[in-house]
């Protein structure tokens with residue numbers, strides 16, 4: 001700030017004591033070599049100028065010699081003032097927005113008395129220049145000089161501190177701006193990351209080097225000056241978040257084992273619907289190309305240069321259409337419309353020239369994948385004459401086995417097909433008796449009481465190794481539902497074992513010694529050579545191909561080359577069912593995530609201590625109408641506690657007028673208990689089901705209108721399957737995720753990596769909205785503490 005230096009040609013007469021006007025914007029004091037401060041009345045320089053007194057630069061008249069008594073008085077006054085100043089300083093706040101400022105009057109006095117080379121102070125006060133001369137050799141002067149030195153040091157320190165704080169503020173602003181820019185780039189617009197504690201570590205660690213060095217120097221000097229040790233630790237480096245590996249080029253994928261057919265995918269619009277009567281099944285060997293079939297463009301009788309084309313179009317059997325209509329299915333969903341024409345076009349025993357494609361199908365949760373394989377299995381197998389195990393469906397959990405079995409039984413009624421399941425729920429002997437007709441006689445072609453078997457992988461392996469005459473050689477369909485999860489489960493290497501039981505032995509083996517071939521022992525044609533029954537060594541006798549089609553389904557399907565290679569797929573085709581608004585991008589590595597288009601997703605980012613209150617607000621506030629709800633927690637223990645807490649809260653919350661029946665649904669429950677709970681939930685006797693991730697996959701509970709992830713899911717796959725319990729079969733549904741502040745960064749980046757963050761709306765609940773629940777919440781919490789106190 002510009003300073004004004006005022007000097008006088010004529011020093012006004014010195015009075016007996018200094019006077020310090022309250023308003024001291026221009027304190028006049030001048031000493032040349034004189035011992036004391038100016039004692040005369042102060043005159044504002046503006047007034048001086050107005051009065052016509054001459055003002056000349058750098059010339060101040062020496063004050064007259066003072067008496068000893070006067071000097072002592074001044075000394076005392078100075079001491080007193082110093083004490084006052086120190087007291088003020090001590091009382092002033094050390095940090096904070098409002099900076100402490102020294103009294104301008106005292107400042108001006110000190111400068112005029114002590115500083116030989118006065119500078120402007122921060123407030124722009126005018127002081128008198130002293131022409132480079134020292135104050136004098138008397139005691140007061142020396143002390144004042146010391147004092148001024150100290151003051152100077154203090155001021156410098158203060159200035160440094162202020163500078164440092166300004167710099168820090170600027171740096172934080174820059175960091176915030178940069179973060180917002182980054183977020184914008186990552187599609188995180190409008191989402192609040194600044195309030196996430198995990199971010200702070202990163203901010204602190206993100207100093208630019210110069211600033212950091214300068215700051216460090218300043219810190220050091222302050223620490224030395226004040227004798228204080230700097231106690232805040234150096235900022236930690238931010239832990240790097242996991243990132244998806246870049247997708248390799250198709251050639252590399254091919255080398256890694258990804259079949260060439262999987263480099264491309266066919267994208268099917270989720271909203272596609274096809275009437276039951278509109279489904280046309282083309283016999284194999286038609287000249288229509290696959291594109292026409294995919295697009296349902298089957299009425300193409302003639303093509304240029306191809307002449308007349310006779311296409312015999314079949315429909316789904318009357319019996320099947322009736323069954324579907326009876327069960328409320330009037331048209332086919334997208335995944336069914338896309339795949340049924342391909343699967344139904346092949347016979348029970350395909351012609352040797354037929355191409356049996358394997359299929360990888362990624363379709364959203366609740367999009368009807370079960371019927372997409374159940375219909376062709378029943379339709380094709382119903383033409384069989386003898387019972388053989390022709391369809392094997394592998395699922396990851398017992399609950400899912402039960403659910404899929406119900407669907408198949410509904411479709412198979414009246415066909416004579418037999419359906420069974422092995423999950424370990426019944427004894428091994430009971431399962432064997434259900435599976436095999438004859439376990440005593442060794443039979444090369446095996447023996448089966450079942451046409452269709454639904455199994456969990458562990459129990460399936462047990463039967464493959466330990467049940468006599470159990471064989472997979474006749475399989476026409478191998479279905480791996482929830483494929484990504486099953487491919488991640490090793491279970492005694494179940495997948496490669498199952499594949500080896502489907503394929504005939506190579507090289508062919510000879511018949512066991514003493515083996516009696518029975519007339520009813522029917523070996524699968526593709527196995528005859530492998531079992532040493534026929535010799536196909538002539539060139540024209542080509543070996544017969546295996547007639548098993550492999551179908552993999554999931555809402556989160558992997559295309560990890562290693563895993564896909566382990567499936568030994570034949571001419572595979574890859575279908576992705578998704579919303580038309582989603583870009584048609586194939587993830588070469590990792591998973592393809594598909595979401596139902598009728599799903600709406602919301603998240604609440606909140607401090608952990610109010611998470612439960614927020615959940616209660618969602619459940620009880622009429623604005624949200626959250627009932628028929630699944631609440632997911634991260635563990636069985638958390639589920640149990642939450643059930644208790646919600647029960648206690650329900651008892652205490654009289655004002656709500658809403659009674660919610662809550663139950664837990666975890667893996668700890670017995671099979672029958674689980675079934676009962678699910679049926680009570682479906683009937684509306686239970687409003688809230690608190691569960692672990694056990695229920696998250698595949699379970700089809702049509703009444704679920706809301707899903708709440710009380711604890712965030714561990715990974716994207718779990719998220720997809722949790723939220724997929726609602727918005728099924730085209731119904732509306734809402735998924736809520738309660739994200740604790742410290743989890744926000746992880747959760748958002750997980751969603752962002754999957755390209756899904758923008759689909760989740762951020763909701764804020766005001767603190768005022770929670771007030772009504774607090775009293776009942778406190779009561780419930782107290783009861784919960786008592787409850788667990790008693791238990792332990």
Ligand SMILES: Nc1ncnc2c1ncn2[C@@H]1O[C@H](COP(=O)(O)OP(=O)(O)OP(=O)(O)O)[C@@H](O)[C@H]1O
Nearest residue numbers: 329331332333365366367368369370371698700729
């Ligand atoms: N064409 C259809 N018309 C009406 N409802 C259907 C149709 N197809 C399937 N559904 C119903 O949709 C619901 C969901 O089907 P399904 O369980 O097969 O979904 P999904 O794709 O396997 O889901 P998830 O990935 O969660 O296992 C079921 O209740 C089923 O009866």
